[in-house]
């Protein structure tokens with residue numbers, strides 16, 4: 001390696017590298033600093049009084065958002081440890097949908113405290129064991145003491161959860177409206193699992209469309225899956241009842257010979273025949289569809305005038321350039337299968353009727369100056385769409401993200417049937433409980449568990465800081481209530497005490513309806529601990545210099 005360009009770093013153990021190597025405390029401090037700076041970015045957006053961030057990417061596109069995962073995804077961080085946190089919020093977004101800000105803040109606090117412990121000569125392995133133990137205890141405590149099982153799942157409850165999630169987003173005060181919308185949408189798509197009989201609430205079955213103009217109070221829920229775009233030809237029927245749907249990834253235009261094919265023709269008549277044959281291939285394909293009884297055709301590719309004519313004659317609705325993503329949802333909705341070719345094993349062309357999907361009705365409707373195709377009442381599942389209105393696209397994008405969070409929260413609540421009070425309630429309760437628990441552990445892990453308990457408080461602290469309140473005061477009051485609940489059996493109801501950022505009171509958040517799905521809290525603690533451990537495990541970082549381009 002000697003003689004190569006670039007700095008040659010020689011470390012104590014005689015490792016020759018074209019790059020840098022840092023070990024031990026150096027690398028830990030570096031990683032923790034990186035993680036903290038990531039958390040610092042999203043910190044102020046936590047909670048109902050949290051503020052928004054404006055992000056401008058290298059192309060000049062602007063995003064205004066409050067959603068932790070979106071902020072971090074847009075930032076394109078470079079440091080490997082910071083990337084762990086970015087992926088963490090991404091994972092929370094995928095698995096739970098909400099709580100992406102909290103999870104990052106918690107993970108960075110855990111790291112910060114772990115680093116301090118390491119500086120005080122506690123071995124990283126001890127800390128990791130302690131953190132794992134604390135995590136397990138926390139989850140047990142949430143499930144046994146804080147989660148409120150709701151026997152009969154009221155719509156009211158789902159509404160409260162959706163409202164809590166939405167309260168931290170752009171339209172904060174209008175959260176009632178969107179919470180209703182989210183609950184209605186979820187109840188429209190609910191279906192029972194055929195195997196287990198449990199109810200399922202697929203978030204993906206709720207399509208979201210955005211049209212700017214009017215105010216967001218004019219957003220509406222539509223029963224049926226909506227696709228952007230209209231019929232391919234005006235002569236096609238507007239409505240087809242009892243639809244038999246073919247989903248194709250096939251071009252329905254005049255077939256052309258592939259590029260590079262050359263055919264030498266000496267007789268001009270033959271040339272005409274080739275042209276005719278080219279047109280006939282598509283005609284035969286369309287005839288196959290019509291013979292199978294298909295009355296609605298969706299294709300991801302094109303449909304030309306000739307094909308439109310055949311479809312119009314047969315009274316078929318055809319739609320072209322449908323997005324692949326929509327196709328996948330249509331497959332689920334109608335029970336059909338998307339075909340990529342008509343060819344069968346023998347080399348002939350045929351259309352298998354079992355690929356046909358079914359729906360009660362397919363129609364074209366005009367929504368805000370644009371045509372949309374509406375597919376209602378699918379065979380296997382149901383779908384609905386929400387049409388969002390708003391002043392500009394930035395706002396609409398943010399409303400869409402907020403609505404997604406709310407839909408996920410409603411799904412989690414209805415599926416897992418248990419909720420916990422929000423507003424720092426769970427975190428404060430856990431900090432008291434874990435502190436007590438730590439004293440019962442007679443080994444070095446005790447210190448790590450105590451720090452874990454302290455880390456939990458970062459959420460109520462940040463919530464009150466963002467709400468312009470005295471965080472020391474608020475946290476002290478919260479902890480006093482939770483301590484009373486834990487030691488005095490007669491005051492057990494105090495364990496639902498949390499902070500209301502809007503009014504600034506310490507109150508019973510269960511009664512006040514500031515609720516979150518229990519699962520979202522459990523996952524948050526799990527993911528944050530795991531991410532912190534991932535970073536803590538690193539004690540050596542070797543970073544190679546990028547290769548210089550060869551001249």
Ligand SMILES: Nc1ncnc2c1ncn2[C@@H]1O[C@H](COP(=O)(O)OP(=O)(O)OP(=O)(O)O)[C@@H](O)[C@H]1O
Pocket residue numbers: 045046047048050066067068069097098099100101102103164165167168405421422423424459463499500501502514516
């Ligand atoms: N009215 C309220 N009073 C106090 N705290 C609240 C209130 N409403 C929500 N919260 C708390 O705010 C926190 C959620 O804030 P926010 O939605 O900004 O962050 P997140 O859910 O972690 O991340 P994101 O929504 O960006 O994915 C939760 O801890 C919740 O308990």
Ligand SMILES: [Mg+2]
Pocket residue numbers: 098099100165168405
């Ligand atoms: Mg949220």
